[in-house]
Amino acid sequence: MSPTAYPGPLFTDLYELTMAAAFHAEGRNPEATFSLFVRPHRETDAWGYLVAAGLEEVLDALEHFRFDADGLAYLKSLDLFGADFLDMLAGLRFSGMVHAMPEGTVCFPDEPLLEITAPLIEAQLLETYLINTIGLATLLTTKASRCVQAAAGRSLVDFALRRTQGLSAGMATAKAAYLAGFDATSNVLAGKAYGIPVAGTMAHSFVQAFSDETAAFQAYARCFPERTILLIDTYDSIAGARLALDLARQMRAAGQQLIGVRLDSGDMCAQSRAIRTIFDAAGFPHLQIFASSGFDEYKIAAVLAAGAAIDAFGVGTKMGVSSDRPFLDLVYKLVSLDGRPIRKLSSGKVTLAGAKQVFRRHDGQGHFAADFLACRDDAIARCEPLLGLVMTKGRRCDASPELSTIRTFLANQLQALPAEVKAIQAPGPFAVRISKRLAALQRMAV
């Protein structure tokens, strides 16, 4: 079993099951539509856009939604559920429809990323799993996309695995980073699971395991003559760079080519510029300077603005845990039941009733101009509908796209997103308007 495999419908909060039991006991199972969207927090949201992700994983899970004997035996052991309900669960499959934005769609708070339309019991049971899976993938893909924006064309490698919040998050980070435009990951399991390129350099412990830096550098280059990036800050970065240059000369004489060096501590800007000068003056302008240690989009933007001579970044912990925003306030709300629009009115948590569509207007010069939050059956002229029917009667409408296809789809949208919305610091707003019909529906909703 793969570490990312869907573990089945026990991936849930208990209350989804107790509510389902009460619905079942009451014979109450009308068709319901639930909408999955990020609640806006305009005071604290520091990100200008989101990237919807996690859909492909969800569709695979929905096709495999079933309670196994082991899970049913556990539920029975809780002494909460009757035999009739457990029998119903044993035969339960997901039979509904899914409307969703394609994986990798640029989107905004309040816009539904996905809507489930299914018998109430099925739709309710999915809540916890959907929020968790779409929430994490959307969070991390957005975070990685911001790093790509900040790096402005420089190479990026995901180094996050050691400090992600567990293995699932490590796998999701590697995939998210690749979709967002990273070149590779250090995560070997993710390389294997997703076919993503893997990359890496060496650790300080490697350098320390030899009598001196030169011996360590030579040993690594002997083993990987085409793939060597030397870590030069174990003792002194500038001295380390000179030793790396000596090795680069020896390798050149032997017809080989050192790729470059890595800095992992200290003043990245000053060190990288000094080392760039040393390498260029010696006739080694192709030697790359790779930097790691505490990078995220903010630090990447800051060191580049300060003139750092860095060719590639290893981005780890702060991206992998999305440290400035470690969760999205993604919610899954009942918006329609048995044909009636449903609206939640709790203090500070009002939601919009009705199944929805998001329409995107383009400005005719290759940029996104505005979005319209609308009723699902609205038609808004000269706009592109973002949600499509992706599953019907519990079966996918289409096969999963390749990761490379999603990556290109996302990159193209980012070209079309106005520059101010992509800004790392204090991004400008993007207009998300409510259609007249959707506004009118709210006055009719319960």
Added chain:
Amino acid sequence: MSPTAYPGPLFTDLYELTMAAAFHAEGRNPEATFSLFVRPHRETDAWGYLVAAGLEEVLDALEHFRFDADGLAYLKSLDLFGADFLDMLAGLRFSGMVHAMPEGTVCFPDEPLLEITAPLIEAQLLETYLINTIGLATLLTTKASRCVQAAAGRSLVDFALRRTQGLSAGMATAKAAYLAGFDATSNVLAGKAYGIPVAGTMAHSFVQAFSDETAAFQAYARCFPERTILLIDTYDSIAGARLALDLARQMRAAGQQLIGVRLDSGDMCAQSRAIRTIFDAAGFPHLQIFASSGFDEYKIAAVLAAGAAIDAFGVGTKMGVSSDRPFLDLVYKLVSLDGRPIRKLSSGKVTLAGAKQVFRRHDGQGHFAADFLACRDDAIARCEPLLGLVMTKGRRCDASPELSTIRTFLANQLQALPAEVKAIQAPGPFAVRISKRLAALQRMAV
């Protein structure tokens, strides 16, 4: 396969494998000791103590450390590794020693939570897995322990699963919360995997799925007459509380007992006090008031200080992602090689050489007084050594303790930890001193 099962040694950064290949090619595999500890960041560390966790999972993984055929085929496909190295990996098992603090030990930055002593290649290959696993468990157990401190004896339930950073983090949160003293989790998979009590109430969508609140409340109580907590804020919390009271009266007349109500929005302090007054005046002092929505240790402490009448808290997102501190700067550093002490001197990242022990002094009145960071073979009078030998020649020395045993062990230590160190806001320092012999060793280290 359980969702928490160890996926094997491909749970690693690529460089652990390339370094291992270079060590292997050079015939360089002396005995090494690596130390796993949290780097202090005194300016930003807002937590007064840490709780070491994750050891039991790690020991199980080390006993199952082996490259399977599938993993080896993937590594071969990378065109990075020679047949001789891959053959070596195929037969590789963990053959080393582990010294560690027991699961649930209260500890501090700079103190080793665990030390691995093994042939260099084995010890190096474990880095990524160990940091990830111990780091997450230690982070979450500490965070949950802080919530328990803030709740000052009130009941707590883990509600985090929907917004943890993936399933691994959701499982780790449920386990951490239980070890720290929570009563239950909403996470059904964790209930099954760890034997933790599961609990839950109902969602707004449940209330909305009926013609009115009373119909919803009655339907749930019919299904769960012994286990009902009513969510009362879907429309208006005070009106909802009065309807709950009506149902409590009907249930009492039928010989049943409503457990209580849940608030999930608005001013928790004012609402809970108003509702407490209504329930008490009506002769229902046993009806509990449960609160959820954005709680963590800071919000729990704030509402209790303001006089909220809350009996139990559902604690979710902010605990599950440890939102104020989403990672620990846990590192795994080479401290000894072939009998020589090793010290890292990189700018801002100096580490202490040598295999270590942590000694804890008690004050004779039931409180911890100070810790001493010492050489492993130091002896410090009237102090308790915290690290013990837990694995030798790749086999565990003892079976895993029960979760309930670890929970009691942790609760007892927290009784002994000075109150100022446990403070939620601006905790006082705990003295961690360096022994004379360990200080002297640094002057000899490379």
